[in-house]
């Protein structure tokens with residue numbers, strides 16, 4: 001049985017204790033694909049509240065972007081960093097976690113003035129037992145100054161940058177209104193690697209118009225571009241999104257669980273052994289889910305099914 005390298009096992013081996021990634025959703029951030037800088041409306045599947053439970057609590061009226069001159073939200077944002085980290089620590093410490101990574105997850109977490117980013121990232125790192133950062137962002141939204149800063153931080157901290165790759169097919173990226181092409185992601189990953197940063201790539205299986213061969217080609221390309229870690233997600237349809245309209249008009253058929261698992265296993269089979277798998281599925285357990293229904297199953301059930309099928313293929317996760 002071949003053991004798949006997980007993020008938890010990587011961190012535990014490196015730091016000797018259990019390390020938990022704490023998702024943060026800091027109010028005031030937006031995304032260039034939502035605010036009109038790149039496009040409006042965002043990716044067709046995006047209802048950002050569905051990615052992180054903290055987002056809905058932190059909706060601010062002023063959104064930051066790179067052209068913001070001043071940031072009137074900074075004090076409130078710094079307080080959110082501290083309170084969200086400490087809230088999660090209270091939850092995870094009793095479970096045996098001793099160290100933490102602050103995961104800037106919701107929206108585009110490099111899409112703000114450099115001064116703001118520097119303050120927020122360093123605030124997170126000042127918190128006790130926070131040993132590093134993971135920054136979720138888009139490939140078209142990371143300035144050189146941010147890469148330089150993260151690279152400097154990585155000399156003394158565990159620093160990750162997470163890019164949404166989703167697909168390497170430009171026709172798919174256009175169809176989901178991604179706002180950048182595959183070349184842009186390839187260049188961003190390679191650039192981050194030149195700065196010595198750890199890169200996690202996100203892939204979505206089941207995007208409109210894609211067959212299994214295309215999904216696997218995206219995985220293969222992501223490995224070749226030099227990612228250190230990967231998150232696999234199925235595409236699911238959330239109500240009140242552009243994708244929901246496409247689904248309701250019958251223009252898009254969601255991926256079935258069996259096909260998803262089969263694709264996942266094939267993607268893992270072709271994956272270099274040193275790549276760390278951070279996620280093998282995703283779902284949403286509330287009534288905002290429109291389809292496919294299996295994405296509304298409990299995390300335990302889905303992980304059970306996936307682990308069972310991985311075991312049949314000779315993998316332990």
Ligand code: SF4
Pocket residue numbers: 031032033034041042043046047048107108138164
């Ligand atoms: S890049 Fe992320 S936050 Fe921006 S529209 Fe797409 S899914 Fe939403």
